[in-house]
Amino acid sequence: MTQEFWKWPESKWVSEKIDWKKAKKITAGVDIGTTSAQAAILCDGQLFGYANIATGADFREAADAVIQGAMGASGMTLKDIGSVAATGFGSRNAGYAAKTLDEIQCHGKGARFMFGPSVTTVVDLGGQTCKAIRLFEWDRIRDFKTNDKCAAGMGRDIEVICDILQVPIQEIGEKSLQVENDPEPVSTTCYAFANTETVGLLREGYREAAYTENDVYAAHLFAVAWRILSTVGKLAPLDVGDIKVYKELAFTGGLAKNKGVTKRLERELDAAALTSEYDPQLAGAIGAALLA
Amino acid sequence: MENLKEILDGRHEYAKDWKKRTGGKVVGYYDVYFPEELLYAAGALPIRILARHEADDNTDRQMYGNCYPTRDMLNQFMNGRYDYVDGLIDIESCQWWHNACSTTLVNFPGLFSHYFFVPDYPDGRKSKDVMRSEMGVFKTRLEEWLGKTITDEALDHAIEVYNTNRNLLRQVYELRRFDRSVILGSEAMEIVLACQVMDKAEANKILEKLIPELESREPHGDCVRLMLVGSETYDAELEKLVESLGANIVIDELDNGSSYIWNNVIPQKDRLMAIGLRYLGRPHSALKDNVWRRRPERIYELFEDYQADGVIIAKQIYCHPHGTDMYAVWKLLRERNIPYHTFERDSTMPYEETKLGVEALINMIKPGMTRLYGWSKA
Numbered sequence: 206m207t208q209e210f211w212k213w214p215e216s217k218w219v220s221e222k223i224d225w226k227k228a229k230k231i232t233a234g235v236d237i238g239t240t241s242a243q244a245a246i247l248c249d250g251q252l253f254g255y256a257n258i259a260t261g262a263d264f265r266e267a268a269d270a271v272i273q274g275a276m277g278a279s280g281m282t283l284k285d286i287g288s289v290a291a292t293g294f295g296s297r298n299a300g301y302a303a304k305t306l307d308e309i310q311c312h313g314k315g316a317r318f319m320f321g322p323s324v325t326t327v328v329d330l331g332g333q334t335c336k337a338i339r340l341f342e343w344d345r346i347r348d349f350k351t352n353d354k355c356a357a358g359m360g361r362d363i364e365v366i367c368d369i370l371q372v373p374i375q376e377i378g379e380k381s382l383q384v385e386n387d388p389e390p391v392s393t394t395c396y397a398f399a400n401t402e403t404v405g406l407l408r409e410g411y412r413e414a415a416y417t418e419n420d421v422y423a424a425h426l427f428a429v430a431w432r433i434l435s436t437v438g439k440l441a442p443l444d445v446g447d448i449k450v451y452k453e454l455a456f457t458g459g460l461a462k463n464k465g466v467t468k469r470l471e472r473e474l475d476a477a478a479l480t481s482e483y484d485p486q487l488a489g490a491i492g493a494a495l496l497a
Numbered sequence: 498m499e500n501l502k503e504i505l506d507g508r509h510e511y512a513k514d515w516k517k518r519t520g521g522k523v524v525g526y527y528d529v530y531f532p533e534e535l536l537y538a539a540g541a542l543p544i545r546i547l548a549r550h551e552a553d554d555n556t557d558r559q560m561y562g563n564c565y566p567t568r569d570m571l572n573q574f575m576n577g578r579y580d581y582v583d584g585l586i587d588i589e590s591c592q593w594w595h596n597a598c599s600t601t602l603v604n605f606p607g608l609f610s611h612y613f614f615v616p617d618y619p620d621g622r623k624s625k626d627v628m629r630s631e632m633g634v635f636k637t638r639l640e641e642w643l644g645k646t647i648t649d650e651a652l653d654h655a656i657e658v659y660n661t662n663r664n665l666l667r668q669v670y671e672l673r674r675f676d677r678s679v680i681l682g683s684e685a686m687e688i689v690l691a692c693q694v695m696d697k698a699e700a701n702k703i704l705e706k707l708i709p710e711l712e713s714r715e716p717h718g719d720c721v722r723l724m725l726v727g728s729e730t731y732d733a734e735l736e737k738l739v740e741s742l743g744a745n746i747v748i749d750e751l752d753n754g755s756s757y758i759w760n761n762v763i764p765q766k767d768r769l770m771a772i773g774l775r776y777l778g779r780p781h782s783a784l785k786d787n788v789w790r791r792r793p794e795r796i797y798e799l800f801e802d803y804q805a806d807g808v809i810i811a812k813q814i815y816c817h818p819h820g821t822d823m824y825a826v827w828k829l830l831r832e833r834n835i836p837y838h839t840f841e842r843d844s845t846m847p848y849e850e851t852k853l854g855v856e857a858l859i860n861m862i863k864p865g866m867t868r869l870y871g872w873s874k875a
Contacts (some may be wrong), residue, residue: 252736309857340718346861351854353841377711 211364212259213241213459219254219277225285228253233286234493235272235302236337237295238310238328240332240361241459242267245490247288257486265270265294272301274400290497292489299311306493309349313338315492320479328470329488330460332360337437348441352432354418359429360459362396363466366425369404370418378465381422386468387448388420399428400480422465428468429460436473455479457488461482498684498710499705501691508544508694513581515542515696521580522609522643527570527598528588529729529752529782530615532632534584534762534772538647538655539639545693545753546579547568547731550845559600560593564815565844566731567597574601584642586607589617591784591818611638618734619777619785628773633710636769652768659762662697666703666758672711673747673802675722679714682725682746683736687752690731717745721859724805725749726796728783728813728828728842734812735842736799744859748803750796756780783822792822793829799833806862808837809855 217365227246235244235325247292260267268291272283274419278383283289283301286475291302292311299305308329316327317340339348352359367374390396391406407418408433454476456467462485471478504511512523522541533543548566554570555575573579585608586739587598602610607752614631616624636647669688672680688707692700721744725735729752737744749755761774786792800808808830812819830837838858840851 255848294853305859307853307856309853310860334853349842349857349861350834351850369675 206369210367210371210373213364213462215258216257217254217256217258217274217277218494219275220252223248223251223253224252224335225279225281229282231286232494232497233272233275233289234311234490234495234497235268235289235291235296235299236308236487236489236493237264237268237271237291237293238332238489239294239334240364241486242271242293242295243487243490244271245260245487245494246281247491247494248273250436250479250495251482252491254281254361255484255487255490257484260295262296265300268295268299268301270488271301289412290493292413292493303497306496308489309336309338310337310346311489312366312494313340313346313492314344314495315488315490316340316455316457317344318495319457319481319483319488321493322412323453324455324479325453326437326440327455327457327488328433328461330360330433330456330458330463330466332459335359335433335436337440339440348434352436359396362399362429363426363460363463364464365396366400366403369400372418372422378424378426378463378467380419381426381465382468383419383424383452384417387427388424389423390431392428399425406472426463426465430473433466434473435472452476453479455481455485457485459486490492498688498707501700501707503552503690505687505691508547508691509581511545511695512542512544514583519683522583523763524584524609525579525582526568526586526588527594528590528615529757530590530785531588531613531739532772532776534652534655534659535632535636535647535769536639536649538656539643540651540822541584542696543640544582544695545690546573547580547694548844549573549689549731550734553844556600558671562815563593563596564813565693565842566613566813567593570597572603582608583604584611586662587612589596589613589615591814591816593817603729609642615785618787619781619786620789622743624777625770627768627776629767629779632773637707646752649768652772653764654655655832656762656768656772657766657846658697658829661701662692662704663758665685665701665708666692668708669704669711669732670707670755670758672705673803675747676864677712678717678745678747679720680711683733683740683744683750684725686733686736686746686754689757690733693753693757705869707806709859715831719745719746720863721807722797722803722805723858724808725751725754725811725825726808727811728816728819729753729849730811732813733772734846735809735851738848739809739855739859742852742856744855744860746809747805748799750780750792752782755783755799760857763849783818786822793825797829797833797835807858808835809858810838810839811842814843816840829869 232247242260245258246253254275256271289297289302292306296305312329329336335352337350341347391402406421525546527546536543548569553572556571723746725746763773838854
């Protein structure tokens with residue numbers, strides 16, 4: 206069997222410390238995205254279990270599988286969960302959810318849970334959309350911006366390019382950071398153009414004198430970061446005169462696990478992103494569970 | 498209400514029927530600076546060309562890169578939807594519309610056509626004289642084409658009919674205010690669009706009956722009140738999406754929405770000058786809001802008057818005038834702490850993505866509607 210370079214590891218986890226039967230309030234959130242689906246279950250406000258799987262072609266099947274994955278072998282059933290909220294592009298496929306919520310508020314809420322209450326800027330780096338969210342000091346959204354219809358520079362783009370370049374998706378980021386100086390980015394207009402240009406760089410023996418594959422990865426991921434920056438840059442600035450400040454920054458979504466993108470974003474935004482013990486891909490599901 | 502909706506949906510049948518009933522000519526136009534009164538006084542029916550959300554396999558080879566409404570205009574002509582139209586007026590407008598009009602005329606050379614120049618600086622010192630001169634040229638062309646003289650009495654009648662129509666539509670817009678909000682955004686948009694594709698005298702009769710009916714409605718309950726700003730719109734799909742999310746568009750600043758009805762012709766002895774001044778004095782479109790940049794302040798005034806909570810800016814993709822203008826609007830909205838969401842429209846819109854942005858805006862506003870103006874102090 207040929208290696209599927211694009212494939213990222215699916216995961217699931219159930220707490221051994223929490224006895225869900227003693228919990229007064231159990232809520233769940235599911236985030237059915239275009240490329241991945243997550244579910245998170247909270248018992249009295251604490252993370253009890255989660256699952257993170259590829260959505261695949263059948264959104265309904267993914268919605269069912271992901272919530273089952275989060276409940277694991279704990280013995281919990283859907284009937285035991287007080288309220289379930291769904292978010293994401295495929296949220297309507299979670300027939301068991303009592304309500305659907307928009308991803309912006311879910312990611313804002315989830316980021317505060319995962320990264321702490323100081324977060325003011327959240328950048329959700331999803332499979333096909335990028336959402337930049339600015340939060341007030343209290344629990345409210347102040348501004349948000351999303352990318353245009355085009356999915357250029359988002360998670361799906363990275364999956365495709367990893368398959369084309371035959372580099373495992375978990376490694377492309379780190380490898381791209383091994384270059385001394387970032388090369389010129391490839392096209393930022395369209396991911397089809399970017400991919401063609403990236404493959405073209407390889408074919409032409411990119412930078413004749415000092416050609417490495419890492420340079421090609423860096424050129425591609427730098428373009429992805431530029432694309433995301435254009436969305437983040439449209440956010441209402443924080444109140445420091447005309448200077449845009451991105452302090453207390455958090456990245457969520459699958460692409461947040463790609464250091465080649467996040468490090469470049471941090472560099473361009475002149476900010477160090479907050480870190481969390483949780484998988485950044487879970488933000489939407491955790492936010493939905495908090496709002497359920 | 499149903500009458501107007503039927504006419505809007507069946508606008509081609511309406512126009513064909515009108516021709517049969519009156520024996521008059523039907524003339525298409527697309528730009529809101531076109532002085533319809535003059536054509537109406539000549540006994541012709543001016544109809545606005547409205548774009549549709551349809552797949553287009555005709556126009557890419559002729560107008561690649563144009564915005565979708567302009568491509569769709571040519572597409573509809575090529576598909577025979579406007580086969581009853583006798584003429585097409587080209588107005589000094591954005592380059593895409595110009596291109597669409599000239600390409601349509603190349604494909605349909607039998608159509609009566611006229612290029613009507615409207616000064617790009619409507620407030621300029623010489624603009625009114627230029628406009629008056631253009632009105633005179635157009636009047637002469639029309640008289641030659643139709644073989645009749647456009648009398649002062651006919652002009653007075655046209656002014657009267659059009660002023661009445663605008664007054665009635667303003668009354669409809671009054672029913673969107675906070676204290677007597679009895680009409681949905683989608684209904685208001687369908688009413689104002691229907692009036693652009695039909696005989697205004699007939700529209701007035703329907704509106705005179707409709708307005709008392711609307712006034713007798715119970716006001717809507719509290720909901721997020723939104724304002725719609727941006728490129729022209731051709732249907733009420735966006736308004737319906739907003740309504741499906743529990744909010745309402747209560748005012749717009751669109752060329753073929755509020756700006757189409759906001760000012761009247763002030764009669765004077767020189768009828769052509771009077772009509773010309775009405776068009777120069779209308780709320781500026783993004784294309785003609787040069788030098789003084791008055792649109793952002795007008796948007797803010799309407800936002801305040803109609804007590805909206807947030808703004809949706811919907812720009813047609815590749816629309817240059819609104820692409821340029823948007824930055825001035827964003828600046829003002831940010832300075833005044835008004836929540837807004839911008840997105841681009843195309844011939845088709847991805848429902849989920851459009852819904853996501855609108856829903857997030859509504860949810861952003863909802864919890865603090867009454868505290869909206871306290872945000873900046875936080």
